[in-house]
Amino acid sequence: MNSWRIPWRAAVWLPLRAHPGASLLAVLGVALGVALGLAIALINVQAVDNVSSGMRRLAGQADLLLTRPGGHLNEDWYPRLALASGVAVAAPELRVLARTSSGAALSVWGIDAFRSLALGQPLLPLHLQDPFTLFNPLHLVLDQTAVRELKVQPGQSILLQVAGVPRHFTVIGSIADPVPGEAVAITDIASAQWLWGEEGKISQIALRLQPDENVAQFQSSWQKRLPPGAVLRTPKDAGSVAARASLAYRVNLLVLSLVALFTGAFLVYTTLAFTAIRQRRSLAVLRVLGLREREILLASQLQGLVLGLPGALLGVPLGIFVAQLALARMGGNLGAGYFSATGAALQAHPGLWAIFALAGLGAALFGAFWPAWSSRRLPVVRILGNGSEEELPGAHTGIGLFLLLLATIAALLPAWGSIPYAAYSAIAILLIATLFLLPGLLALLVRLLPLPRAALPRLVMEQLRGNPGRASRSLAAIVVAFSLVVAMAVMVGSFRDSVTDWLRDILRADIYVQAGTGNQELLPTGAGSQLCQLPGVERCSRLRHTELALLPQRPPVALLARGMEPQHPGQTLQILQEAPSDPSGPAPIWISEILAGLSHWQVGQIIRLPLGAHGERVRIAGVYRDYAYQEGAISVPIEEYRAWTGDQRINGVALWLAPGVRIDEVLRELRQQYPESGQWQIATPGEILQRSLQIFDQSFAATYALEAVAIVIGLLGVSNGFGAQTLLRRQEFALLRVLGLRRREVLRLILGEGLLLSLFGVLLGTGLGLLISLILIERVNPLSFHWQMGFHLPWGQLTIMAGALLLASTLTMLWSARKAMGQHTELLHDE
Template sequence: MITRIPWQAAVWRPLRQRPGASVLAIIGIALGVALGLAIALINIQAVSDFSAGLRRLSGQADLTLTAPGQGFSEQWYVRLSMARDVAVATPEIRLQAQVLHPARKGMLPILGIDAFQAARMGQPLLPFHLHSPLALLTPDHIALSPAALTNLGLRVGDTLTLDADGQPRTLRIIGELPGVGSSEAFGVMDIAAVQWLWGRIGTLNQVDLRLDPGIPVAHFLARWQGHLPVGAVLQSPAQQGHVAADASRAYRVNLLVLSLVALFTGAFLVYSTLAMGVVRQRQQLALLRVLGLRRREVVLAVLLQGATLGLPGALLGLPLGVLAAWLALAHMGGDLGAGYFRATALHLQWHPGLLLIFFVAGLGAALTGALLPAWETSRAIPALALRAGSEEQAHQQHQHPWVGLLLLGLALAGSLAPAIHGIPYLAYGAVACLLFALLFLLAPLLRALTRLFPLPHAPVWRLALAQLRGAPGRAAQSLAAVVVAFSLVVAMAVMVGSFRDSVANWLTDILRADLYVQAGMNRDSLLPHGAAHQLCALPDVRACSPLRRVTLNLLPGHPPVTLLARGMNISDPERELQMLHAIKVGPQQPPPVWISEILAGISGWRTGQVIHLPLGGQERTVIIAGIYRDYAYQEGSVSIPIQQYRTWSGDDAVNGVALWLRPGTAIPAAIRKLRQTLPDGGQLLIATPKEIRSKSLQIFNQSFIATYALEAVAMVIGLLGVSSGFGAQTLMRRSEFAMLRHLGLRRRDLLTLLFAEGSVLSLLGIFIGGALGMAISIILIEVVNPQSFHWHMGFHPSWRLLLTLSAILWLASTATMVLAGRRAVRHTSAVLRDD
């Protein structure tokens, strides 16, 4: 069949006649492939790097017993090491330590190990080139991974000062760890030294187990599952990796879908390019039909045009995507700043299968964009198509608004459907249905909207509006890619802006103290013993609220949840929390706790429900007294009065303190007095609510860099659509302009006509695209985010940003129409003579 198609006349020549539009369509597909491939590569790299790190550090372990927070008694290590079917057991303590150096601030993960047992387990945690085999057993010695040495700018033999349980401790670096990933930065010490320096005597938080040969892991798990420490989890290293991957899955899927927005917009750009192209070659294709070309061969010819645009676009997008992924991993990490993975993979792995998938996706997007023009062209009646001026009549014949209405109904149904395995697939489908509905409803919308405007008295403006009223189909084809791109830009801008404003409002509501004191950058850092009492007893302090932060295993197969023990009033929890739902708890009921809406969404727990918290080695029965808003803890949080926490756990440590000052107290003077009160007060992090809010929003902006980049690319593709669609539409009307010149219009009048058409058409596109974008943003805010992340946000469009984007699009549209018109109105007499 392909041999029957005149390749030059039906496929290649139409694209060569519009090189600018063809190149822009290729660029659109390339950008879409590049963004989608980059995000997919980053996602795979982040998960595989994290899982590989777990496998490396666990050595030959079959199972790992872990407990966050306070951990468990080291007697469990003794029990497990002597248990039946256990060949080797390795005790560990894992914690985060703050680096105390003006030029090297940050957090360093510390692993406390039993060197002899780690060697038996095959863990790569023993440094080489030691001057003594027992060097690691010395309390002030530490070995660092290559990545830690590089990040800290240190060498073997240097010293390193860390914050250990509120006290500065200087350690000597005695060696470098072999067999560790290039992105894994951590330090290794003797487990007894870590227990002593960080106040963890008698406790562990991890034990690795290697079973005897031939012992099924499942059988061992079944035997021990009901006999583990309270709050501990026994699972394989692979299961640990799956838990972390599942926790970030919704974020990674959302980011991938947003990245595919560019590819989706590129498909619409191909549609606009080919739709305008087939109108231009309408008479040529009709003549070929008369000469014997069959209908399916016409369809194939237009699809080949789409493939001709998609093939180089997809090929160009592959290296661009690999480059973008490499740059993003090097500068932002595997989670692009979202905080799901600590490690940063600097070396991108090769995934040929993924490259093939996105090559096919790029080519498929181009063919999808060509499908509707191909179908419409094949249904054209040759006798009618050969007649000049029949283009708009053909547009009207192929308009099917009922299809658009059906897609709107499907979009409504998808937006009301629940998530599938925690991912809002049907909500994404609803967004796609809205965008595809645009193809079938844009021309009727343009026809209806233009009839709302009264015809102006000025002849040129009257002619411009009459042209748009009379040819809505042609205007719709030139506007489709622009409206789609602008709607997606509006949707993402409104969603991100609403989220940012919601976070800002939440911070303003909960940061009610005058000063906040934290032990360090790490959430696990502790104030020195008695420091909280000293700070609260200062004369300038009117009231204080200490905070203790620990993590608990509450949900099977889910990462640990943060427990926040606060100095809160049971009768007035809104003093500390932004409550969404609350109930009164009677004196005969269990002690109350409050959970975040994220935890409520993940667990399905509701107010009034009785749950159990693993504290102090026991399951503590509590009742959920309320649900509060909390954007800080992505895995969920539980708040409890600190007095109740201390009674159950026996833990009087404090991570931070909120201070309310007496009236008239100067903030700078109060901060100086706070630092002078404690021996190491210079290391404390002291901030006002304004500073915390500013820093938090700065972190928010960094975590949404990828989304901002996607917005920018979608806007660029929209501008490409302006140049392609509007420019093509103008050049196709050269005969019309020649006739108008013949009837007496001056060249200046024609440019004014094009300016008027461009102004009205771009304003209509901005209006329709803005309305569509608002509808999509509501789906993102009210459906996608709650189903993906279990939080809600307000609706806060940034009108200034939207007006700026609209102005840019309007200027680009009108400028394109006028600039293309300057070419189109030249040599009008020759054009008229040819006709």
């Protein structure tokens, strides 16, 4: 026992206790990394669970769900399926939209109460005084979200806009949220068909089969008989499709969150690298006294354990708290709009807690391994002599160059399952390669600078030329943290500028009028023609927005019927690829680059759209840029769409004004003709651009938080690295004092060296960050989301972050230098 206590105290505990501030910062770095990664993972899992469980709960005991994305089914399909062999229960449903007096959208579900109860769907109140009261067309049941948002209780009435007509409804009861966070009202299906003018139409049919019926065989048999665009899926498959829509976003966000954890590992590396240097002589003495090399390696891992375990244990509850706070404030979408789970209670996931705690512990052990491994290679005689703390700067350059080549190969590999795992690995390998290349790069930078004539600046340069390895250790966490901040800032800034340029290019009209945000919200019949004839309007373009189920196991694709010239699509769209015109071929369509990436369709290819009675053969005439529809979009001339479907309805109109006509005059005339236009969405291009950028910033709220955490960890690295280096060189500074340098001159020396090192860290971190941003922009985003973007540098943001890093390093160096200036004669006596 005693023989073990001596090495433990000498090799593990005393070195960490001697510098509690550095050790505490390392623990904090690991805790922040664990907390952020765990929080995002918990939110992602919670959001997907909400979607999947919501699908299962809504389906009740149903085995299959029949839907037609973007459109309605003819209600004749209900009796055909209800009477089909093998079907036990069939429940129809119609989903429509209403507007509240404040203009907010309310989803209204028309159901067959008896069929819904037979399926066990949770869409009716448990206690109704008169169950038949639901059949009154002006009675509604609200879910808890609608009750809360509308501030109404059972027995009270509410005013809703129904197909442009204001109607008073009585609330007869409330139910739990069928979809977490979404306001829903329930009514009788016949009432919904009549009030909304959707006679003969239904949105969905839920089927429960006979116990002896094979679900897969029934599904396969009936899918072939369904009309174009109709899909027959199990509730589980429907939930999987919804979750798959956000898979790339969730994986990207989770990987970016691990950036903080990776940076925490480098913070541990910085701490233990200097600890290893301080320990080298004491460990060499222990080696002479019989301590073996593997025991020294074990001691370093125990140091990593001492730093990593508290960090991991602190990070787990902190991550749970952050996840709960984010769910309460932003819901499960993290700003991206994929999910709505505001206020949902966070579920316990002990498995995830353990995974991220172990990841934090592993990061600390990784950070502790390399300093000890490099120390063990030095002979005891050299360690006990002077200069043992510096290694040759090129000692590990070969390993770094090999890793650099490996990162290049990984970055060029294709995605696997729509997720670019190889590109993510390339970023991690590139960061590790930096660890090996940093001494050589620092030595090269110092050699490129001329030696000053003045004594103090010359001493600074000579110090860096003679000790690049020691200086690189203090820069490791700074370079890595700043590079990741630069990479994320460049990627987000490039995307934001690309979206801005795209919006400015396509928003060419003067006024845009939309009935609402969903494809079910339509302008009144005849409104398109009347809006186009408003005084001052020179020309107009109508828009019909619907959806099509085109790709297996993928969410629906947006279909946009526009007023566009087939011979000049560039007047409406931002064309990227175009096929030669073929007047004798099928009708032309244009697909977004996202859909081209998802479907692998080529320009000139002929496909079939599920429109009309039997589908329509069309030719892909081109590919255009579109950032609005993340599952892809198809644009067609509205005249072709109307010929295929007979659908004359529109969702919106774009208006071009005559020269000299003021926008406010046209808007005043519009509101006079259409009093209900107060609930429409009417905007100018400038207002749309401003709102779109607000949504963009909200979507990247989590990414901005990641940048902030990386900056914090980088500043911790500055404090830890420079502080440790300054305290480590107290004998050197004491000797300079004895040789005649005054206190303020030594402080100027330390300050100059710190500023120069910080500048090198900023330069190297910026270069590394630009390389990582190239991987993110040119590989990760195209492989994950199937869109391209330009490369833009946010100079202002980068300058502010670099200035903060330089300021923090300067203050840290000054603080550490003042602490190291005292008792210089005692230090020399001890030496």
